[in-house]
Amino acid sequence: MTIDWNAYPCGDFYDELLAVPGQARPALAGLLTDLESLGADELVARQAAANVSIKEMGITFTVYSEEGGAIDRTWPFDIIPRVIPQSEWERVDAGLRQRVQALNLFIDDLYHDQNIIKDGVFPAEVLAKSVNFRPQCVGVDPPLGIWAHVCGSDLVRDGDGTIYVLEDNLRVPSGVSYMLENRLVTKRVFPELFDHYAPLPVDDYPSQLFDTLAALSPRPADYPAVVVLTPGIYNSAYFEHAYLAQQMGCELVEGRDLFVDDDDCVYMRTVDGAARVDVIYRRIDDLYLDPEAFLPESTLGVPGLLRSWKAGNVALANAPGAGVADDKVVYAFVPEIIRYYLDQAPIIPNVPTYRCMEPDALAYTLEHMAQLVVKPANESGGYGMLVGPASTQAERDAFARLIQNDPRNYISQPALKLSTVPTVIDRALEPRHVDLRPFILSADRQQVTRGGLTRVAMRQGSLVVNSSQGGGSKDTWILPEQPDASSI
Amino acid sequence: MLSRVAEHIYWLSRYVERAENTARIVTVNANLLLDLPKGIAPGWRPLVDITGSNALFEEHYSDYGELQVVRFLIGDERNSGSILSALVAARENCRTIRDFVPREAWELLNELYLFAREDLDKGMTKSGRHTYLKRIIQGVQTITGMLSGTMLHDQGYDFLHLGRFLERADMTTRIIDVRSANLLPEETTELRPYETIQWVSVLKSMTGYQAYRRSEQVRVLRGSVLRFLFQHPDFPRSVNRCVEALRTSLAKLPRNEGALRVAGRLKRTLEAVEPRRLNQQQLHAFVDDLQVSIGELHVEIARTWFPPPLVMEQTQSQG
Numbered sequence: 001m002t003i004d005w006n007a008y009p010c011g012d013f014y015d016e017l018l019a020v021p022g023q024a025r026p027a028l029a030g031l032l033t034d035l036e037s038l039g040a041d042e043l044v045a046r047q048a049a050a051n052v053s054i055k056e057m058g059i060t061f062t063v064y065s066e067e068g069g070a071i072d073r074t075w076p077f078d079i080i081p082r083v084i085p086q087s088e089w090e091r092v093d094a095g096l097r098q099r100v101q102a103l104n105l106f107i108d109d110l111y112h113d114q115n116i117i118k119d120g121v122f123p124a125e126v127l128a129k130s131v132n133f134r135p136q137c138v139g140v141d142p143p144l145g146i147w148a149h150v151c152g153s154d155l156v157r158d159g160d161g162t163i164y165v166l167e168d169n170l171r172v173p174s175g176v177s178y179m180l181e182n183r184l185v186t187k188r189v190f191p192e193l194f195d196h197y198a199p200l201p202v203d204d205y206p207s208q209l210f211d212t213l214a215a216l217s218p219r220p221a222d223y224p225a226v227v228v229l230t231p232g233i234y235n236s237a238y239f240e241h242a243y244l245a246q247q248m249g250c251e252l253v254e255g256r257d258l259f260v261d262d263d264d265c266v267y268m269r270t271v272d273g274a275a276r277v278d279v280i281y282r283r284i285d286d287l288y289l290d291p292e293a294f295l296p297e298s299t300l301g302v303p304g305l306l307r308s309w310k311a312g313n314v315a316l317a318n319a320p321g322a323g324v325a326d327d328k329v330v331y332a333f334v335p336e337i338i339r340y341y342l343d344q345a346p347i348i349p350n351v352p353t354y355r356c357m358e359p360d361a362l363a364y365t366l367e368h369m370a371q372l373v374v375k376p377a378n379e380s381g382g383y384g385m386l387v388g389p390a391s392t393q394a395e396r397d398a399f400a401r402l403i404q405n406d407p408r409n410y411i412s413q414p415a416l417k418l419s420t421v422p423t424v425i426d427r428a429l430e431p432r433h434v435d436l437r438p439f440i441l442s443a444d445r446q447q448v449t450r451g452g453l454t455r456v457a458m459r460q461g462s463l464v465v466n467s468s469q470g471g472g473s474k475d476t477w478i479l480p481e482q483p484d485a486s487s488i
Numbered sequence: 489m490l491s492r493v494a495e496h497i498y499w500l501s502r503y504v505e506r507a508e509n510t511a512r513i514v515t516v517n518a519n520l521l522l523d524l525p526k527g528i529a530p531g532w533r534p535l536v537d538i539t540g541s542n543a544l545f546e547e548h549y550s551d552y553g554e555l556q557v558v559r560f561l562i563g564d565e566r567n568s569g570s571i572l573s574a575l576v577a578a579r580e581n582c583r584t585i586r587d588f589v590p591r592e593a594w595e596l597l598n599e600l601y602l603f604a605r606e607d608l609d610k611g612m613t614k615s616g617r618h619t620y621l622k623r624i625i626q627g628v629q630t631i632t633g634m635l636s637g638t639m640l641h642d643q644g645y646d647f648l649h650l651g652r653f654l655e656r657a658d659m660t661t662r663i664i665d666v667r668s669a670n671l672l673p674e675e676t677t678e679l680r681p682y683e684t685i686q687w688v689s690v691l692k693s694m695t696g697y698q699a700y701r702r703s704e705q706v707r708v709l710r711g712s713v714l715r716f717l718f719q720h721p722d723f724p725r726s727v728n729r730c731v732e733a734l735r736t737s738l739a740k741l742p743r744n745e746g747a748l749r750v751a752g753r754l755k756r757t758l759e760a761v762e763p764r765r766l767n768q769q770q771l772h773a774f775v776d777d778l779q780v781s782i783g784e785l786h787v788e789i790a791r792t793w794f795p796p797p798l799v800m801e802q803t804q805s806q807g
Contacts, residue, residue: 269490
């Protein structure tokens with residue numbers, strides 16, 4: 001069997017690799033030809049090799065089953081890389097920096113003077129109903145005034161090629177380790193492609209993350225004590241927590257490894273006795289961080305942690321309460337937030353969003369549910385949403401009641417024609433829908449990953465890319481434009 | 489280094505050592521039985537005796553047949569001492585400290601675990617068993633080598649050694665105890681011709697035959713074998729060598745007074761006897777003494793360096 005790019009069905013979607021059937025996008029140069037010359041058999045063999053690699057490298061994520069057990073699954077990966085030309089990426093990069101800068105100013109404002117509300121740009125009732133606003137954090141000044149040090153924003157590309165921000169994850173966004181591992185696996189299984197192409201490297205992320213965290217240290221020192229705080233091996237992202245700690249050369253700690261002493265400083269229990277901790281990259285949700293301040297029954301956190309943070313004795317990344325901007329209703333206001341704080345037009349557009357709290361938008365949503373995607377404000381992982389075009393009348397009726405009962409909690413968006421990338425399915429290459437999650441680091445300076453994690457909906461026609469719901473992933477290449485593509 | 493991490497390294501090390509030791513005793517027993525006449529062959533029960541899990545075994549199996557014992561020791565996950573269970577536990581401990589363990593070592597352990605599980609059916613057949621167990625032993629040795637060649641020789645390495653040598657000392661004393669019990673109706677003349685073979689098999693289950701030959705240069709005799717296995721200063725699986733390795737690692741750790749005291753007592757107990765002179769009953773009592781001390785050493789290590797015991801576990805899901 002051979003690979004025939006002419007038979008590849010682009011449909012009316014934007015394919016990231018092919019402009020039209022049989023023709024590659026310019027930035028790719030000879031990539032399609034290279035894949036073609038490998039042949040289908042070889043491609044299938046490489047996919048199998050990648051699967052073996054991933055299994056042996058122990059790249060896993062954890063899913064929960066109804067029976068109560070946590071299952072360690074190997075990471076699903078497709079070997080065909082997703083390519084974005086560097087010139088296009090530079091604009092996205094600038095847009096993400098702008099966005100996160102504005103979001104940090106917004107969060108800081110909400111916990112202080114709330115000028116954006118006073119000025120009538122952001123409605124007080126949205127804040128009042130936010131489940132991620134933490135009254136315990138009002139008036140706190142985190143180091144550098146930054147709240148969201150690590151942000152993962154989900155980008156999608158519509159049928160006409162426009163890239164939109166779909167959502168911002170400001171609490172404990174995960175996936176960056178898979179971005180790094182995907183590149184490693186691609187190098188293992190496709191070494192010859194790297195002879196011809198030079199995608200921008202991604203592997204400096206751990207050191208950038210360390211620098212970001214170190215910049216927050218309350219004690220000026222050459223080597224601040226930075227730790228990664230994990231809920232433990234049963235967390236779905238445990239692999240990533242361990243991976244990042246290892247790559248940064250930090251301790252990976254659980255709540256029980258830490259304690260707050262009478263001096264309001266945080267210490268970890270070590271073989272040598274207690275050792276002071278300066279910065280905690282916490283991968284535990286706000287409410288589980290500190291049983292004294294939040295959920296008293298949580299054993300994952302550290303009693304007194306919030307007290308120590310408020311006293312400025314330890315830095316927490318992301319800061320507690322940063323999730324207030326991680327809300328699908330707040331999302332709808334981000335263009336206004338950017339204009340308000342930065343006096344700039346947003347570089348990357350939001351997906352057009354109907355806020356059901358507004359009567360017109362509510363009416364429109366209820367009327368057009370079959371064409372819309374309806375999302376609750378505070379769910380992640382693709383849970384609790386309605387994909388209109390794929391829904392039944394009964395599902396839409398049930399959802400309509402949910403929305404009417406609590407309009408503040410819902411937004412709706414047109415169902416986008418998510419872009420596709422060729423994906424190895426059985427023994428052929430078929431288009432599958434993708435999104436992209438880049439990561440933005442903010443401290444004394446901002447840094448954006450080169451590309452990010454591309455997630456793939458492996459089922460034909462599906463738009464659900466979450467790994468917890470059967471999604472896969474791809475390596476993402478930011479490719480410098482090649483001076484003379486025809487020579488390859 | 490975190491106390492919790494120290495604990496995981498220690499157990500990781502103990503479990504991989506346990507997997508290897510179990511693989512060794514099964515291999516050697518299979519070989520031994522081929523050499524002995526049916527009437528006097530000790531069968532498979534002694535292997536379960538060595539691991540001290542007879543009650544559990546009898547709960548699930550009706551007799552100590554080859555198939556049952558081998559299944560119990562290699563692949564029965566209800567037996568926490570089976571090779572598969574030990575590798576599961578080692579992997580789980582390793583997974584918890586993946587930031588600490590060098591990546592190549594983690595990959596090797598993961599591969600070994602996958603092999604142990606996927607090839608289990610072959611490992612339980614008579615023809616596939618040898619290859620399976622050999623691969624387990626080699627796999628553990630490779631992991632040990634990879635760790636010593638790649639991880640920092642810091643406190644973590646000391647805890648790795650503590651786990652390995654404590655487990656090994658424990659296993660060596662168990663093997664001596666059970667095997668010698670089977671060997672010793674000394675008066676029974678009928679057994680005489682085969683006694684040498686059995687002592688050789690004891691040595692072989694610790695890969696000690698060649699070393700014994702080189703070092704002792706005497707026939708394989710009970711007294712010499714016992715001295716070799718208990719007291720030899722250089723044989724890597726002798727109790728004495730294990731205790732010395734433990735003392736060396738303990739000496740490098742902070743707040744080590746208590747643990748060093750227990751290890752010192754263990755060493756004195758070991759040196760105080762002349763194994764040749766012990767009759768079977770005394771030998772058994774002596775092994776008991778050693779086992780109690782080994783248990784005390786574990787308790788002291790845990791008390792000094794490991795985190796306070798966990799009150800309750802809780803899990804949490806995140807997006």
